[in-house]
Amino acid sequence: xxxxxxxxxxxxxxxxxxxxxxxxxxxxxxxxxxxxxxxxxxxxxxxxxxxxxxxxxxxxxxxxxxxxxxxxxxxxxxxxxxxxxxxxxxxxxxxxxxxxxxxxxxxxxxxxxxxxxxxxxxxxxxxxxxxxxxxxxxxxxxxxxxxxxxxxxxxxxxxxxxxxxxxxxxxxxxxxxxxxxxxxxxxxxxxxxxxxxxxxxxxxxxxxxxxxxxxxxxxxxxxxxxxxxxxxxxxxxxxxxxxxxxxxxxxxxxxxxxxxxxxxxxxxxxxxxxxxxxxxxxxxxxxxxxxxxxxxxxxxxxxxxxxxxxxxxxxxxxxxxxxxxxxxxxxxxxxxxxxxxxxxxxxxxxxxxxxxxxxxxxxxxxxxxxxxxxxxxxxxxxxxxxxxxxxxxxxxxxxxxxxxxxxxxxxxxxxxxxxxxxxxxxxxxxxxxxxxxxxxxxxxxxxxxxxxxxxxxxxxxx
Numbered sequence: 001x002x003x004x005x006x007x008x009x010x011x012x013x014x015x016x017x018x019x020x021x022x023x024x025x026x027x028x029x030x031x032x033x034x035x036x037x038x039x040x041x042x043x044x045x046x047x048x049x050x051x052x053x054x055x056x057x058x059x060x061x062x063x064x065x066x067x068x069x070x071x072x073x074x075x076x077x078x079x080x081x082x083x084x085x086x087x088x089x090x091x092x093x094x095x096x097x098x099x100x101x102x103x104x105x106x107x108x109x110x111x112x113x114x115x116x117x118x119x120x121x122x123x124x125x126x127x128x129x130x131x132x133x134x135x136x137x138x139x140x141x142x143x144x145x146x147x148x149x150x151x152x153x154x155x156x157x158x159x160x161x162x163x164x165x166x167x168x169x170x171x172x173x174x175x176x177x178x179x180x181x182x183x184x185x186x187x188x189x190x191x192x193x194x195x196x197x198x199x200x201x202x203x204x205x206x207x208x209x210x211x212x213x214x215x216x217x218x219x220x221x222x223x224x225x226x227x228x229x230x231x232x233x234x235x236x237x238x239x240x241x242x243x244x245x246x247x248x249x250x251x252x253x254x255x256x257x258x259x260x261x262x263x264x265x266x267x268x269x270x271x272x273x274x275x276x277x278x279x280x281x282x283x284x285x286x287x288x289x290x291x292x293x294x295x296x297x298x299x300x301x302x303x304x305x306x307x308x309x310x311x312x313x314x315x316x317x318x319x320x321x322x323x324x325x326x327x328x329x330x331x332x333x334x335x336x337x338x339x340x341x342x343x344x345x346x347x348x349x350x351x352x353x354x355x356x357x358x359x360x361x362x363x364x365x366x367x368x369x370x371x372x373x374x375x376x377x378x379x380x381x382x383x384x385x386x387x388x389x390x391x392x393x394x395x396x397x398x399x400x401x402x403x404x405x406x407x408x409x410x411x412x413x414x415x416x417x418x419x420x421x422x423x424x425x426x427x428x429x430x431x432x433x434x435x436x437x438x439x440x441x442x443x444x445x446x447x448x449x450x451x452x453x454x455x456x457x458x459x460x461x462x
Contacts, residue, residue, distance in 0.1 A: 037101040037109075052099075056081040058107020064100040073097075081107060145214040146171070146205050155224040157193040162205050162217070164188055170208040174216070175201060182208075197226045229302035233257040235309045236296050245318040247284035248292075250311065254279050255298045264297040264305070288318035320394035324348040327371075327388045327401045335415035337380060339406040342372035346390040346398070355389045357400065367391055374415055378408045 054060065060079040067073050103109055144165035152159050164171065164185055171183040173190055183190060185208075195201060201223070204216035234255040242249045254260060254277075265273040265281060272283065286292065291314045298306040329344035341356060353367025358375065378384065384407075387400040 037103065038098060053113050054079065054081055054109060055111040056107065056109040058104050060101060060107070060109070061104055062100070062102035066098040066100065068097075081109065143209050143212055143214040144168075144207065145217050146207050147217075149205055149217045149219060151203070151219045151221055153195075153221050153223055155197040155226050156195050157191055158195065158201065158203065158221055158223070159189065159191045160203060160205060160219065161189040165207050165214065168207040168209055168214075172204075172206040172208055172213065174204040174206070177202070177204075195223050197223050199223050226301060229259060229300065229304060232304040232306045233260050233298040233300040235298055235306050236263070239296075239309065239311055241311065241313055243313050243315055245288040245316040246286050247282065248286065248294075248313050248315070249280065249282040250294070250296075251280050252296070252309075255306075257298075257300060259301040261299050261301045264299060266295040266297070266308075268293055286315050288315050290315050320350065320392065320396060323396035324351050324390040324392050324398045326399045327354060327390055330386070330388060330401050330404045332386065332404045332406050333415065334407050334409055334412050336410055336412045337376070337378050337408055338415040339375040339378060339384070339386075339408055340372065340415050341375065341386050341388065341404070341406070343388050343401065345371050348390070348392060350392040350394070351390050352393045353391055355391060355397070357387050357389070358384050358406075360385075375406065376415075378406070380408045380410045383407050 052063070058081055060081065061077065063074075063076045063079060064072055065074040101109070101112075146162040146164060146168075148161075148163040150161050160173070162171075168185045170185050171187060172179055173181050173183070173192075175192060180192065181190065192201075192203070199222065200220065202218055202220045204218045206216045207214040234257055236252040236254060239250060239252040241251070254263075261277075263273065263276040264271065265276055267283065273281070281296075283294075291312060294311045294313065295308040296311075297308040324346050325348065327343040327346055331342045333340040333342075343354070345351075353369050354371070354373075355362050356364055356368065356373045356375075363375065364373065375384075375386075383405055385403050386406050387403045389400050390398040
């Protein structure tokens with residue numbers, strides 16, 4: 001009796017465990033073509049599917065989970081089966097599902113399980129999949145490669161042509177193992193350009209399918225040698241230029257020759273660029289108001305050079321907007337009815353002259369070249385505010401100097417502006433000497449004659 005109770009107790013303990021985790025036998029062993037099994041499954045709100053797992057022999061070709069909107073939420077393939085469970089990758093969805101299993105024709109599936117995770121309690125448990133029935137046969141698409149691959153090439157390009165297999169969705173082309181382009185399934189030719197001459201290349205053409213890619217079909221070619229070419233390329237066209245005081249920018253169209261390589265650019269015979277390929281060129285560091293001659297020589301792939309396109313430009317005159325510094329060290333000399341002002345020369349090299357202001361009014365009609373100025377027609381006993389500015393060759397006027405006060409007085413000597421400069425003094429001296437030279441020569445001649453006679457007399461009488 002004890003043995004019966006013990007066995008019954010063990011049976012009751014195992015029963016709930018087996019109902020939760022034991023496999024569900026579904027006899028599917030057949031010898032016909034690959035089989036497709038499909039069933040509907042409705043997700044439980046608040047539950048996330050963690051995985052499906054299978055038991056059997058052989059392999060599952062394809063396993064898909066499709067949601068109620070027709071979207072594939074999970075796909076796995078080439079699943080090897082054994083008598084122990086195989087677990088797929090996990091996915092998450094709570095929508096109604098359509099489960100599709102494609103089983104290899106020589107395989108059998110004996111059990112399927114799926115597992116939930118309860119998001120509220122994080123409690124794992126397993127439910128069984130049931131009502132699994134075969135819905136159709138599965139004929140896998142054969143991934144046929146492209147066929148009839150041919151090629152033609154020259155020194156810098158290759159053209160590939162082929163025939164596309166049925167059911168392909170695209171074409172992949174690789175150059176030396178690296179994918180260079182992906183084409184539509186309606187394309188059956190492609191040209192690869194920009195290759196180097198006398199160089200070996202390997203090209204692979206691969207058909208692309210929904211379920212994968214076919215084997216590649218390849219061609220290895222060696223590009224031709226460069227053709228013998230002695231004709232020079234054309235010149236640049238439609239050149240225009242933008243010039244500033246210190247630089248120039250050229251814009252132009254490059255030669256249309258298929259073998260055009262680069263430009264050589266010269267300025268006044270000096271080579272500036274030996275391998276220039278852009279359609280715009282800028283050159284800076286030029287001198288203002290200066291002419292320069294540029295030459296653009298075209299060079300082709302064979303090394304032939306054109307005569308050269310010549311453009312002469314002249315830079316703009318430099319615009320100076322910076323005023324010189326204000327004059328310093330202003331000195332005033334008071335005279336009677338007059339005054340005299342002097343100052344230190346401004347240090348800038350482009351100073352053209354100076355202006356003098358008395359009580360805010362400029363008194364000179366033209367720029368003062370000297371560093372002093374005589375003021376006249378003033379009133380004794382009055383006070384005058386005097387300031388000086390410097391003006392450069394571009395017409396920029398400095399800020400005014402410090403203001404000094406001039407006070408003419410009757411007790412001072414009047415100051416006269418003789419308005420003479422050094423050249424006037426030199427001319428006057430020359431005129432005076434020319435006018436009085438005969439009288440001076442006559443006077444000096446009498447004295448000399450007397451001295452000579454006295455010397456001769458002493459010579460004979462001694």
